[in-house]
Amino acid sequence: MREKLELVCPAGTPAAFRAAIDAGAHTISCGFNDETNARNFPGLNFSREEMAQSIKYAHRKDAKVLIAINTFPRAGAFSRWSQAVDDAARLGTDAVILADLGLLDYASHRHPTLRLHLSVQAAAANADAIEFYAKSFGVRRVVLPRVLSVPEIAAINRKISVETEVFIFGGLCVMAEGRCSLSSYATGKSPNMNGACSPASHVEYREEAGELVSRLGGFAIHRSAAGAAAPYPTLCKGCFEAGDYRGHVFEDPASLDAASLIPQLAEAGVTALKIEGRQRSRAYTEAVVRSFRKALDDHAGGRPIIAGQLRDLTEGQQTTSGAYRKAWR
Amino acid sequence: MTQRKFALTLGPLLFNWPADVFADFYARIADEAPVDRVVIGENICSKRTHLYADAMVSAIERLQCGGKQVVLSSLAMVTLERERRAARKLFDQTSLEIEIDDLTLMNWVRPETPFSIGPLVNVYNEATLTFLAGKGARRFCLPPELPIASIGTLARAAAKAGAGVELFAYGRIPLAISGRCYHARIHGLSKDSCQFICEQDADGLSVRTLDGADFLAINGVQTLSHKYCNLIGDLDLLATAGVTSLRLSPHSGDFVAVTRAFAEVASGTLSPKQGLARLQQVAPERDYSNGFLFGACGAAALPAV
Structure with missing residues (x-):
């Protein structure tokens, strides 16, 4: 048996949250229903009460919860974001996903035992940047920006002391995340x-x-x-x-599907694979999670991975392996 | 000369200019422009660095002879190994201040050696500003998308931390950075064999909508606004908010005239209206915006003064 990769799945509603866990997600990423998270869409995300219930559901099923508080706090309104961190800790989240230096500093001092993940919105794209966050705040995992190739990810993992998580499926940011106006x-x-x-x-x-x-x-x-x-x-x-x-001056419209690269990403030392799309429907989440959980189990069991099964779910029906295979370099 | 309300900083040249144009530009700035600080060095694409490495050494000397404080710029996004090495090497010297635009460089700062934070670092709140000031940051050029209310709050936090706040006041606005080179892409080239095609566009290449409306501009891996940020009519507002210096971002044409217009409005010898008229005279084709300042949308046109 190979070492098992962790499957991190998004959930925008309590229903999608439960569906993702029932479909085999190891970990759920989600956010509060306000401007503290980077998928702040009407009707989406979790009230404090919904979050409390969802975390209980996940823990009963041996799944983990990551709460994304990954926008950059507004000047003069920092307490709205620090309160979100306090609430996440109080509700028993397994980690928070943060991007802002000030908020990381706050969380590391106020909640020294709370596990901190660095959001892709921080765009830490090399080993030195990652080590800066690890040293300064005790960050334990970094979600890597979608600009890196598999060999680059492997090289980063050789140099750093923390876990990495990479996107495997869903929408793609064309620009460096968190650095786009x-x-x-x-x-x-x-x-x-x-x-x-x-x-x-x-x-x-x-x-x-x-x-x-x-x-x-x-x-x-x-x-x-x-x-x-x-x-x-x-x-x-x-x-x-x-x-x-x-x-298309910036990018052809295609969404990421790196299912076929699961073995290479595992080889590159990645800990967790992330599915994008907290804004997606429950049915979408369920189908994607089921398919990827099977792919991970096949990989762990030494069986071949059947890729490309989710084509109907992707935007414009076109998929790409993104920067992982850098054709445009 | 009347006391100016602001220090003036010349930002790093964002575009790929031929070495002789580069040398002439900085020579004129050194000899004639009323700016206090000059941030110099490649900010966008590490492939360009060697094109003007020699010209840079003499430019720095000339700027210093002209009484300008020289600050070394650094890459907006460090990914390649050679880029990491080059970034680290900037810290081998301590005589010139370094401006950080990628937090990678925070690994090598020393608290006793002050540095500045460029506009591409996400400083959106007091906690982040205070954290970086605690590591030795003494000047913050704030992200251009911030509205005036945030700028005021950050300026107060900076003053408390013994640091100053600078605002991007003139030039096409840096909006995004990517791993991919758009100049190469639209010319059907790969990034590694780009033929330095970005040299064709001294102020970036305009991107229009399919309606023919001017919208954005590309500059290698960078995307900028089509409109030029222009805060010459807003200096009183910025002074009240506690902004201590203004950043003027280099563009083609008579840039010394641009710096003079800002200097004269800042010292009160020109009215904002006269200053704007001067800028329109220097570059009649440029569209201006100050939309980000008022929290609406960045592309909003400058109101009539």
């Missing part, structure tokens, strides 16, 4: 400050001259033939013109 430039709302990227409140679809145009903050992000599926206008995945180029 594109959304606030167009809408005034940003992932760092408000926990929302390209927010639905600023989206507009309009038919113009036989085309369906989707706009964000008034800027056209996509134009598609009427009747064709209009993609959600996530800013960095839009079609633009630059010089003579016309098309």
Whole structure:
């Protein structure tokens, strides 16, 4: 038997939380229903009471809970975020996922036994950055940014003293996470400050001259033939013109599916694999978790992994192994 | 000369300019620009560093002769081994202050050697600012997306910690950084064999929507705003908030004139309206914005003065 990788799954609602655990998730990542987490969407995430119940459910089933408090606290309102850390600790979370230096400093002093994970929003992309967080705050695990290749991840793991977690499936940030203000430039709302990227409140679809145009903050992000599926206008995945180029300037719309790389990621010393998408439906979460749990069990048991089974669930039906196989380097 | 309300800092050159243009630019800044500090060195792409390594040595000497404080810039995102080595090497010397734009460099700072924090480090609240000040940070150029209320709170925290707050006041706004090079991508090149194609665009390459609306600009791995941040009409507001210095980010054209306009408005010899008129005269094609300051959206146009 090989060493088992930990499967970390997102949950945006208590129902999705239970479904993910029942489908085989080892660990659930989730957040409170406010601007303290980077998936701050209407109707999503957990009240304190829901969180308390969910943590109890997870612990009964031998699963772990990670609470993401991974936006950057607003100046003058730090106590809203520090209170979230206090509440997470009080409710018995297994770890908190943080990005902000001030909040990490607070948590490490106020809750010395609370396990700290570094959010991908901190964009710690090399061994020295990771060691800085480990030394300064006792961070125990780092979620790696989605800009690294498998050999780069292996090299990092050889140098650091803490665990790493990498994304295996779901949406991809094109830019370095936590270092992007594109959304606030167009809408005034940003992932760092408000926990929302390209927010639905600023989206507009309009038919113009036989085309369906989707706009964000008034800027056209996509134009598609009427009747064709209009993609959600996530800013960095839009079609633009630059010089003579016309098309996806930043990234082709594809979502991450690195199932086929599970053996290589294990070999690279990764501890946990993370599925993106706290904003997804319960059915989506359940299907993805079931498929990946099977893949991990197959890997641990020395059986081949069957990849590509989740194609129907991915955005635009196209998948990529992202930076893990760096074709564009 | 009238006392100025702000120190003026020339930010690092974000674009890939030919070595001779680079040398001429800094020579003019050294001799003629009323700036107090100059942050110099590659901030965006480590592949560019060798293109002007020689020009940089003489630029630093000339700037110092011109009475400017020289601060060494560092990479916005350190990933490769050679980038880590280069970043670490910056700390071999202690005569020049270093500006940190990636927290990787925090490993090598010494509390007795003051350093500054650049606009790409996420300093959004007092706790983060105080933590970094405790490690020796003496100046913070704040993230450009912060609204004025946050800036005021952070400036008070900085003053308490014996540090100063600087604000990005002129230039295309750095919005994002990526592992991928967009100049290479849109020219059908890979990052490793990019032919330094970004050299074609002295102020970045504009990205338009399919409606033809100007929107963003690309600069290698960096994405900037199409509009130029321009806070020349907001200096009183910034002074009240406790901002102590202004960052002017290098662009093509007569940049000495840009620095003079800010210096003269800051000292009260020009009105904000006259200052803006001067800037419009220097570069009539540029669109300006101060939207981030008011918490609406960064792309909001400058109101008429």
